[in-house]
Amino acid sequence: MISRVMSAELAEHAGQRVTIAGWVHRRRHLKSVSFLVVRDRTGLAQAVTGPNPPVGDLLAQDLPAQDLPAQDLPAEESVVAVTGTVTASPQAPGGYELVAPEVEVLAEPRTAPPFDLYRPIVGATLPTVLDHAPVALRHPLLRAPLEISAASVAGFRETLDRLGFTEIHTPKIVASATESGANVFGIDYFGRPAYLAQSPQFYKQAMTGVFERVYEVGPVFRAEPHDTVRHLAQYTSLDAELGFIEDHRDVMTVLREVVAGMLESVRRRAAPALDLLGVEPPVVPAEIPAVHFTEAQRLTSSGEPDLAPAQERWLGEWARREHGSEFLFVTGYPMSKRPFYTHPDPARPGHSNGFDLLFRGMELVTGGQRLHRYEDYVRALADRGEGTEAYEGYLQAFRYGMPPHGGFALGLERWTARLTGAANVRQSTAFPRDLHRLSP
Amino acid sequence: MISRVMSAELAEHAGQRVTIAGWVHRRRHLKSVSFLVVRDRTGLAQAVTGPNPPVGDLLAQDLPAQDLPAQDLPAEESVVAVTGTVTASPQAPGGYELVAPEVEVLAEPRTAPPFDLYRPIVGATLPTVLDHAPVALRHPLLRAPLEISAASVAGFRETLDRLGFTEIHTPKIVASATESGANVFGIDYFGRPAYLAQSPQFYKQAMTGVFERVYEVGPVFRAEPHDTVRHLAQYTSLDAELGFIEDHRDVMTVLREVVAGMLESVRRRAAPALDLLGVEPPVVPAEIPAVHFTEAQRLTSSGEPDLAPAQERWLGEWARREHGSEFLFVTGYPMSKRPFYTHPDPARPGHSNGFDLLFRGMELVTGGQRLHRYEDYVRALADRGEGTEAYEGYLQAFRYGMPPHGGFALGLERWTARLTGAANVRQSTAFPRDLHRLSP
Structure with a gap:
């Protein structure tokens, strides 16, 4: 089995260097740091690159997609394993995030999803959802x-x-x-x-x-x-x-x-x-x-x-x-x-x-x-x-x-x-x- | 729900007058007593009529069907509720039987089963079994x-x-x-x-x-x-x-x-x-x-x-x-x-x-x-x-x-x-x- 901890278990590993694995739910770039939000079967976890702590609740901020410059982080729905050090962060999902992350891409998507999976509401009609159920x-x-x-x-x-x-x-x-x-x-x-x-x-x-x-x-x-x-x-x-x-x-x-x-x-x-x-x-x-x-x-x-x-x-x-x-x-x-x-x-x-x-x-x-x-x-x-x-x-x-x-x-x-x-x-x-x- | 105890629970009701319900698994007549074996989802229980205790392990004795005179006990596969007094009996299934029984018939079978359900082995070929699965x-x-x-x-x-x-x-x-x-x-x-x-x-x-x-x-x-x-x-x-x-x-x-x-x-x-x-x-x-x-x-x-x-x-x-x-x-x-x-x-x-x-x-x-x-x-x-x-x-x-x-x-x-x-x-x-x- 790919050696990993689940996103919901991060708190139990505070201070340790661990690997999480899942899908890139969202990537986001601020001036000095970037966030990678990973989705696994237990929920969401975020990894942060750069020296600064996160400046806000990333998930609550639902910026339009065009605000997110595509840089070198893997695209949404990439399957990734992210290794990082578990660090307390009040703004992160579950109160902990991974810092100093190393990202391994296990599989790349070929196509962008028909609608953004990270948005809090579903931006698609029912027929679109059903046509793209997987x-x-x-x-x-x-x-x-x-x-x-x-x-x-x-x-x-x-x-x-x-x-x-x-x-x-x-x-x-x-x-x-x-x-x-x-x-x-x-x-x-x-x-x-x-x-x-x-x-x-x-x-x-x-x-x-x-x-x-x-x-x-x-x-x-x-x-x-x-x-x-x-x-x-x-x-x-x-x-x-x-x-x-x-x-x-x-x-x-x-x-x-x-x-x-x-x-x-x-x-x-x-x-x-x-x-x-x-x-x-x-x-x-x-x-x-x-x-x-x-x-x-x-x-x-x-x-x-x-x-x-x-x-x-x-x-x-x-x-x-x-x-x-x-x-x-x-x-x-x-x-x-x-x-x-x-x-x-x-x-x-x-x-x-x-x-x-x-x-x-x-x-x-x-x-x-x-x-x-x-x-x-x-x-x-x-x-x-x-x-x-x-x-x-x-x-x-x-x-x-x-x-x-x-x-x-x-x-x-x-x-x-x-x-x-x-x-x-x-x-x-x-x-x-x-x-x-x-x-x- | 029909008020009853399950056959497997008889021991818990020793000395009490209770009702069991199920199918007539087998009836058997000896000189002075008759047995009615009732099958429910938990197993078998027997009721005995007449003054004498049972003379042997009824279930172990697999007499030919013609030895069983058809008297006034309901036929095999009749659905019955039997009320009787729970009495210890080493030969009975589970060690207890019902004495002084009253038998109520809830449904009568229209036809005898294609083979005897009470015999310890199945006396029928697989096609017969499958044709009569119910x-x-x-x-x-x-x-x-x-x-x-x-x-x-x-x-x-x-x-x-x-x-x-x-x-x-x-x-x-x-x-x-x-x-x-x-x-x-x-x-x-x-x-x-x-x-x-x-x-x-x-x-x-x-x-x-x-x-x-x-x-x-x-x-x-x-x-x-x-x-x-x-x-x-x-x-x-x-x-x-x-x-x-x-x-x-x-x-x-x-x-x-x-x-x-x-x-x-x-x-x-x-x-x-x-x-x-x-x-x-x-x-x-x-x-x-x-x-x-x-x-x-x-x-x-x-x-x-x-x-x-x-x-x-x-x-x-x-x-x-x-x-x-x-x-x-x-x-x-x-x-x-x-x-x-x-x-x-x-x-x-x-x-x-x-x-x-x-x-x-x-x-x-x-x-x-x-x-x-x-x-x-x-x-x-x-x-x-x-x-x-x-x-x-x-x-x-x-x-x-x-x-x-x-x-x-x-x-x-x-x-x-x-x-x-x-x-x-x-x-x-x-x-x-x-x-x-x-x-x-």
Whole structure:
């Protein structure tokens, strides 16, 4: 390994001669001294050449690029190893800087980045960012959502591991569409037609018969014909399913633990990213408020059998105002609006034991209790005018005894976007796939 | 949640009246008593009806099925909740059983399993097992490899998290083939041709420019035309990539930590599965022995530019004999046998800084140092008669300064199969995909 200390560890090496390594984040020349700011995975460190101490906070001073004469310091995004003596400097990032530096260039960039990575704000449009993701994501503000995303997933798994769940990996190539016949990508599977899985729904249910409690973190695929700020053709689905429940409320209890665990993990693992973005993660109430769909309809004066985005937003405001909660469950969605595997509410004909979790007025999680008896599946499919042929592999589990069960699916990109306040879900994934975008 | 205690917790409730819930694993009738063995996610528990204590170890007695008169106990694989008084019984699993039981049936099976799940061995062929995976995987012997698999992945992530790696999620739908033009699944992407990713190779390299150290656990897809015991059309790839290395040996050092961490996690998290399968995880030497490819050729008297499976097996035996190691690195593979992104060995023309890790004589991991300079990629592609057009998205990262880096990919199913001694990689995944199999 290249022998080095990380920029965040400089203080521990005061007075020593050490090597840091990373990318040239910024170079800057003053009358008598020059600064080289190096970015590594822990943050920024500066090296200073010349006899004088730094005359100000270099990072806070965001001079126009033309003020920076190109001298003999390596260009921005050069990969460098810088050896110098660690010296206290109140103006340097972390309070220490390297003096009397020797700079070794490990790799030179061929091209300047499409926008300046050192500026505190991102001076490029979203399409430019996405077209140049491999370099654009080096900007601390663009990298931060991905750190929050990684910390969120770690918290998802940590919580479910603690609750006795087992991680599974299920097929992404399937013989028939899972969620609906539409919006599915076709694939040539050794000369046979097959599809990309729209969810691990059938498999996680089947594995509930094996492990009782399972989760999967994996890609799902939707051939979304809509070009919106909240749809992707591939996204990361955080799926969980558990058996031996009374009804959907047990699923909601687990989901509340999961969301709290994800936020706790983000606070613990991604604090610098939260600080950088100015994000304060919300507090999850001990019990997340819940309204029944019919009540949500009444509150939003809606007569429709589903909630439109504007109504979800209104409900998000209402939950904050009335319950002091950023989260709101909507329960009892009409059976007609839920997939065929949804368990009906025994007490309210036409309504389901299915729920959505709204986060700041946007649907974040869909879940519910599922049917668990074979004959109920046959009837549910018949009621929708479908036979069981296409679902035989799926229905197999239910022939052999399945416990009452339910689960949920949370879209990682939507979660991260909502948490960080990003307007577009494409800002919370490295290489989005959509109607128009297949590269990089 | 259905109020219950787990079978493994019975001892903590001695003398109390409690409810367990799970599947009827086996029922058995003797002259004066009947036994109902219930399986839940923590193991087995038995309930006994009638006045007499059990007369022997029920589980050890594997009487033919016809010896079991079908009486009024629910059939095998019924989902039940059994309430009874926890009573010490030396012959019962865990030393306690439920007496004076009341049995509630939560779901009845419609069909008997294709083979008896309670027998200590699996009385079915692999195709029968795979065709009936949702029920077959309930057999403790068939479930155990999946528990070991989950524990292995947890150890992979745990080790890399500790070493400062960041988890990423990358596109599985790509514009051009990553590893080679062959063995790739085509997909209709909104009317455009696209492919399923054969590896996250290009993306994990690009993200090394962002986070320095990254990993991904995700599906990869290979349109393998070969019907062998070690190939799957979809498998779970454990990928890692790190920057600021000297050469491939730094990657090997990290890989050694990862393999040790995976095995430690398996011992800690999946001890019952190991016991059940009679598996003793191997010890990883502080330094895994390594032989150069030319030396491996000499040892196996091979003149070929690659190692055949028989030679790998021979080397596995040799490593055990000579070094007391189940693991062996083979380094310095010929450049002609490695992908174009492989870094050459500066000291040995024609050889690479690429390596394989053999585990018990079978290739388990491929890795190495990669090229990191844009012009080296252009030259490497030209040397293979290829232009850069198809790789522009990939090569973008290298235009902007990339550190010396390398990484590796480990196939989860192969790992689990090798660890558990399974003859076929299909025994270490729930729902394998291959040339012939697309369901369940």
